[in-house]
Amino acid sequence: MAEEKNTAVEVKQQIAENQQIIDQLNRQLARKNNEVRIIQQISSEITSTLDLDRILETILNAMDRVLGFQHAMILLKDKSADKLTVAAGRGYEHTTIGAEVAFGHGVVGVVAERKKMMRIGNIGASVRYLMAVRANLQEVGQQDLSNTTAKLPSLPNIQSQLAMPLLVKDRLIGVLVVESAKPNAFDELDEILLTIVANQAATAIDNARMYQMVEQLSRLKRFFSPQLAELILIGGTEDPLKTHRREVTVVFLDLRGFTMFAEQVEPEEVMGVLRDYHAEMGRLILEHEGTLERFTGDGMMIFFNDPVVVPNPAERALRMALAMRERVQELSKKWRKRGYDLALGIGIAQGYATIGAIGFEGRWDYGAIGTVTNLAARLCGEAKGEQILVSLRVAGEVEDLIEVEEVGLLTLKGFHKSIPAFNVLGMKSNA
Amino acid sequence: MISDRVVEAIHGPAVMFAGTRNERLYPAQTFVIGAIAHSDHETITFFIPESRSERILSDLNNNGRVALAVSLITHEAYQLKGVYLSSRPTDAKDQAVQEVYRSKLLSAFLRASYPEQIAKPLVLGFAYQPGIAITFRAEEIFLQTPGPEAGKKMN
Amino acid sequence: MGILSDEIKPAMQGVIPSHLVTCALDGTPNATVVSQVYYVDSNHVALSYQFFSKTIKNIRENPRALASVINPETFESWDLEIEYDHSETSGPVFDIMDMQIEAIASMTGMKGIFKLRAADIYRVISATKNVDERIPLSEIGSVSGTA
Numbered sequence: 183m184a185e186e187k188n189t190a191v192e193v194k195q196q197i198a199e200n201q202q203i204i205d206q207l208n209r210q211l212a213r214k215n216n217e218v219r220i221i222q223q224i225s226s227e228i229t230s231t232l233d234l235d236r237i238l239e240t241i242l243n244a245m246d247r248v249l250g251f252q253h254a255m256i257l258l259k260d261k262s263a264d265k266l267t268v269a270a271g272r273g274y275e276h277t278t279i280g281a282e283v284a285f286g287h288g289v290v291g292v293v294a295e296r297k298k299m300m301r302i303g304n305i306g307a308s309v310r311y312l313m314a315v316r317a318n319l320q321e322v323g324q325q326d327l328s329n330t331t332a333k334l335p336s337l338p339n340i341q342s343q344l345a346m347p348l349l350v351k352d353r354l355i356g357v358l359v360v361e362s363a364k365p366n367a368f369d370e371l372d373e374i375l376l377t378i379v380a381n382q383a384a385t386a387i388d389n390a391r392m393y394q395m396v397e398q399l400s401r402l403k404r405f406f407s408p409q410l411a412e413l414i415l416i417g418g419t420e421d422p423l424k425t426h427r428r429e430v431t432v433v434f435l436d437l438r439g440f441t442m443f444a445e446q447v448e449p450e451e452v453m454g455v456l457r458d459y460h461a462e463m464g465r466l467i468l469e470h471e472g473t474l475e476r477f478t479g480d481g482m483m484i485f486f487n488d489p490v491v492v493p494n495p496a497e498r499a500l501r502m503a504l505a506m507r508e509r510v511q512e513l514s515k516k517w518r519k520r521g522y523d524l525a526l527g528i529g530i531a532q533g534y535a536t537i538g539a540i541g542f543e544g545r546w547d548y549g550a551i552g553t554v555t556n557l558a559a560r561l562c563g564e565a566k567g568e569q570i571l572v573s574l575r576v577a578g579e580v581e582d583l584i585e586v587e588e589v590g591l592l593t594l595k596g597f598h599k600s601i602p603a604f605n606v607l608g609m610k611s612n613a
Numbered sequence: 614m615i616s617d618r619v620v621e622a623i624h625g626p627a628v629m630f631a632g633t634r635n636e637r638l639y640p641a642q643t644f645v646i647g648a649i650a651h652s653d654h655e656t657i658t659f660f661i662p663e664s665r666s667e668r669i670l671s672d673l674n675n676n677g678r679v680a681l682a683v684s685l686i687t688h689e690a691y692q693l694k695g696v697y698l699s700s701r702p703t704d705a706k707d708q709a710v711q712e713v714y715r716s717k718l719l720s721a722f723l724r725a726s727y728p729e730q731i732a733k734p735l736v737l738g739f740a741y742q743p744g745i746a747i748t749f750r751a752e753e754i755f756l757q758t759p760g761p762e763a764g765k766k767m768n
Numbered sequence: 769m770g771i772l773s774d775e776i777k778p779a780m781q782g783v784i785p786s787h788l789v790t791c792a793l794d795g796t797p798n799a800t801v802v803s804q805v806y807y808v809d810s811n812h813v814a815l816s817y818q819f820f821s822k823t824i825k826n827i828r829e830n831p832r833a834l835a836s837v838i839n840p841e842t843f844e845s846w847d848l849e850i851e852y853d854h855s856e857t858s859g860p861v862f863d864i865m866d867m868q869i870e871a872i873a874s875m876t877g878m879k880g881i882f883k884l885r886a887a888d889i890y891r892v893i894s895a896t897k898n899v900d901e902r903i904p905l906s907e908i909g910s911v912s913g914t915a
Contacts, residue, residue, distance in 0.1 A: 286879065292871045300867050304782040304804065308868070311759060311785075311803045312876040314688030318760025319881070328877040365783040365840055630836070632789030632799035640789035640797055640834040642847065644901075664900035682787070682799035694796055734843050735784070737908045740901055755822075757800055764822045 217249065217375055224248075225382040234390040238270035241358075241383050246272055249375060251360040253337055256348075257283060257290060258356040258387070261416075266294055266357060268335050278335035288334040290357050293345040297354055301373060303342045303366035342367035346376050348384035355384050355391075405539075405548040406473065406489070414489055422489030423548065425538030430488050431495040431530065431576065432554050433472070433503060434562035435463070436481040437510075438525045444479075447522065455517065455524070456480065462509050470502035475550055483558070485550055488537050496532055496579035503528045503570045504609065511568065525567025531557035532575045560594040561603060570606040577604045585610055614768045615657075615751055619691050620650040622683050623657065625714040626721035627690075631659060631747070632680040633672035641668045645681065646741040647711035656750050657681065657693065660703055660711055663743040670745070673697040679749050682757065686725045690757035691767075695749045703744035711741055770810020771892045776837070776846055780807040783840035788815070790826035790833045798822050805835045805848070808861055808889060813850060816865055817886040824888075827852045833890070845898045850890035862887040 224244040228237045238256050245251040253273035257266035264285040268278045285295040293300050302308070316327060336343075345359040358380050360368065395415060402411035405423070414422055437443075437459070444452050456479065463482060467474050471492070472484040484502070486495035510526040517524055533554030540549035561571040577586055585607040591600035615623075623629070629645035643666075648659035659681060661669060673679060677697040684690040703711070715737060722732035754767040782804025790798045800823055806814040813835065817824060827833060831852035838845045856862045866884045873882040 286870070287874045289871045291874065292867050296863070296867060298863065298867065300864075300871065302868055302871070305872070307783055307785070308803065308872045309876055311688060312872050312878060312882060314758065315760045315882060316876055316878055318758055318762060319878075322760075322762060324881065327881065328879065334875065366778050366781050369777075630787045630799060632787075632797040632834070634789075634791040634795065634797045637832075638791045638793070638795065638830050639832045639849070640791050642787050642789045642799065642834050642836050644845075662901065665898075676795060678795055678797055680789070680797040680799040682801060684785075684801050690801060692799060694798075731840070733908055734905055735838075738843050738903050738905070740903050759801075759803075761819050763800075763819060 214371075218378075221375065221378050221382075224379060228382060228386040229389075231386075232390050232393040234387065234394060235270075237383070237386050237390055241379065242270055242272040245360070245379065249372075251372075253361045255335065255359050255361075256356060256383070256387075257294075257359070258391075259294065259354050264295075266290065269356070271335075274335075274337070281335035283334060288336075289343045289345050290334070290359055293347050293359075294354060294357050297347045297349060297352070299344070299346045299373065299377070301342075301344045301368055303368065305343065306339075306341050306365065337361045337363055339363045341365040344368040344372055344376060346380040348380055348387060350384050350388045353388075355388050358383060405546075410471070410473070410490065422537075423539040423546075425536060427534055427536050428488045428491075429532065429534050430485040430537070430550060430554065431499040431532045431579075432535070432550070432558040433484045433486075433499050433528060433530050434481070434555075434558045435484075435503075435506065435526060435528045436562060438527050438567040439523045440480040443522055443524060451520075455522065458513060459510070462513065463506060466502055466505050466509065470498050470505070472498065472502055473548070475548060481562075483550075483555065485535070488535075488550070489548075496530075496576050497583060499530050499576070500570075500572075500580050500584060500606065503530060504606070507568060507570060527562055527565035527567060528570040529558045529561025529563070529565055529572075530570065530576050531555075531561060531573040532579065533557070556596050557594070557601070560596065561592075561601075564592055564594070564603070565605075571603045572606060574602045574604070583610060584608065615650055615654045615693070615754060616767065619683070619693070619754060619767075620654070622685055622689070622691060623648050623650045625717035627683045627685045628718070629659065629681060629683050631661065631669070632682070633669050634676070634678060635668075635672050636675050641672055643669050644739055646739055646744070647707070647714035648681075649710060656698065656748060657695075658707075658746050658748040660707055660741065660744045660746050662740055663702075663745055664740065666700075666745040669747070670700060673700070673747070679747070681749075681751075684757070686721050688759055690759070690763075692755045692757045693751040694753045694755070695751040698748045698750055700745055700747045703742070703746050707744065707746055708742060711744070715741075771895050772807065772810045772813075772848075773895075776839075776895065777807055778841060779837040779839040779844075779846060780805050780813070781840070782806075784838045786838070787836040788823060788833060790823050791830050792822075792826045793829045798826055802835070805837050806861070806865060806887075811892050812853070813848065813890050813892060814861055814865065815888045815890065816869065816884055817855065817888050818869075818882065818884065827888070832893075835890075843902065845901060847896045847898060849893040849895075851893055853889045853891050855886040855888050857886050859887075861889065 227240050242254050245254050255271045256269050258269045259266050266283045268281045271278045283290050285291050289300055340361050342362040345357055348355040399415050402414055467484055472486050475483040486498050531554050535550040535552035535554050537550045539546045541547050565571045586604040589603045589605050592603050593600050630642055631645050632642045634640045643661045645659045650657050679697050681693045719736045756765045756767055757763050785801045785803050786805045788800050788802045808814050833850050835848045865887050869884045873879050
């Protein structure tokens with residue numbers, strides 16, 4: 183009888199334990215279902231937009247709200263260099279946006295370099311341990327221990343990190359990282375969840391970035407030649423439309439006799455001449471990779487060393503000017519047969535200018551402003567037909583390449599002192 | 614020939630554990646909660662929980678070899694290897710030593726910025742009574758601070 | 769069904785250092801602290817080989833070791849009887865350990881200096897949870913306490 187009672191008690195205990203196990207499994211299953219459902223929702227949200235900021239915001243928001251990752255960051259890989267920049271963050275007291283992380287530095291840097299995820303839950307203990315090793319190494323005279331002060335963007339008392347590479351095919355787009363001040367904060371389930379988010383995020387971010395680049399390219403193409411626009415985009419230079427200062431070589435050119443010609447000749451013929459002239463000049467500008475800042479009728483302003491920096495702006499300007507002179511000399515033969523008397527005059531100067539987008543909404547131009555542009559314009563004004571007048575500075579830059587004759591000191595409007603000027607006769611025979 | 618520094622570490626606040634091995638050269642270990650380095654600078658008595666003593670004492674009675682690891686929170690660490698001499702249950706005097714040790718160890722963890730909710734259970738949560746006091750004579754002392762010099766003999 | 773359960777995993781994250789005892793062929797035990805015993809699978813663990821040491825020498829002569837790990841939340845400890853199997857200098861286990869070490873080394877100014885030389889893989893022979901060791905949290909009020 184006692185035995186039966188014992189068995190009954192044991193069976194009851196067993197049922198209670200089984201029920202506990204079933205409850206736990208159900209909870210785990212419910213958690214998994216919930217999280218998978220919500221991840222699907224995040225995915226559809228982020229793949230339906232091309233706005234990069236919105237994508238990043240959506241990801242971090244959902245990761246916090248739904249999955250409980252309160253501290254998270256998304257870093258994007260720099261276009262050309264092996265480094266990442268924080269593009270979005272959530273749960274940090276001070277903004278980390280803009281902070282840079284080099285490949286191979288810290289958890290994020292190593293994940294970027296190896297293109298594999300990493301989960302670590304003992305950062306404090308590990309750092310303490312390695313600092314002890316470091317002290318030991320210093321004592322035995324170890325060389326090339328580097329400074330530890332390079333700060334990484336992170337929680338102040340960070341203990342756990344889970345970092346995921348964002349990959350499209352095998353290409354690294356960036357890194358997604360979640361952090362915690364608690365040790366062991368993340369487990370294998372977190373790895374799985376984050377892998378799913380990361381896969382979707384990588385594609386969405388890549389598409390948005392592509393779209394951004396296409397947008398930027400078409401915007402740049404309004405100002406620059408297609409090759410130049412692409413060069414600017416790929417080169418990853420600073421946005422040239424942002425106002426900046428640079429030393430440039432400026433070339434002004436116009437046709438002597440154009441005003442009288444335009445008054446006397448039929449408009450269609452004037453347009454015809456201009457068309458030929460522009461076509462030829464335009465081709466030469468593109469060939470020498472100059473930036474056409476403006477053209478008004480027969481006048482043009484071109485500069486070198488912006489938006490793309492080149493090692494020899496003065497030389498390029500000279501070569502272009504000489505080619506232009508030669509080309510217009512040929513055109514002039516044709517024009518003279520029709521009775522038009524037109525000749526090219528060119529002025530070239532070098533110096534600092536302030537450069538950027540000038541204008542207003544709906545009508546922007548890429549412009550350069552400074553003494554150098556005035557000087558080049560005045561030199562052009564002083565140039566007789568088929569003269570290329572250059573400033574002392576420019577003459578100095580290219581003295582090994584060209585033959586010049588002194589034109590003397592010129593009094594130019596807007597300049598207090600007289601300006602020495604030189605006329606370019608041609609290339610030196612050995613140039 | 615146990616240096617003053619090592620004596621100081623043994624008396625706290627270092628985390629300690631002891632290692633032994635059986636006749637088949639299979640190792641065993643136990644946490645050590647408190648120890649006394651005797652004035653002869655050769656013998657040490659360390660205290661282990663009785664719940665762990667069966668295997669340890671069996672090993673010591675079999676071959677008498679013992680290793681005591683002593684690590685400070687700063688990772689400064691030593692290892693003493695030697696020969697088993699005797700054992701007995703801990704008495705009130707031993708327990709008093711243990712309580713001083715535990716309080717020193719707790720302070721050290723708190724000073725090293727471990728939060729109280731971790732330091733307290735970690736340090737004070739080991740059942741140390743009833744305990745066994747094990748005495749051995751140290752024959753070799755090694756520096757064990759992590760790094761390329763770890764394992765260097767000191768005596 | 770392997771020997772290491774999910775329950776032990778938090779103890780293998782290196783939050784609290786582990787104890788390792790090895791034994792030389794001459795019978796002398798060697799007791800050291802290791803920063804982390806890595807979970808490989810339910811029947812294997814790994815230790816990182818950075819500096820050549822007595823531990824490594826012992827293991828190469830006598831592959832049996834004892835590793836004691838502590839759960840950083842419950843503070844329960846486990847004794848793992850393990851036996852050295854082989855070393856890896858590449859592969860998924862090595863990579864995981866190597867990446868962690870590289871990350872922390874770079875954060876402590878030791879990039880390229882402190883590196884993982886190999887991942888030593890051990891078979892788990894037994895895992896024993898030490899159940900009589902803890903004083904319940906509620907009883908840890910003052911400094912003294914009994915089991």
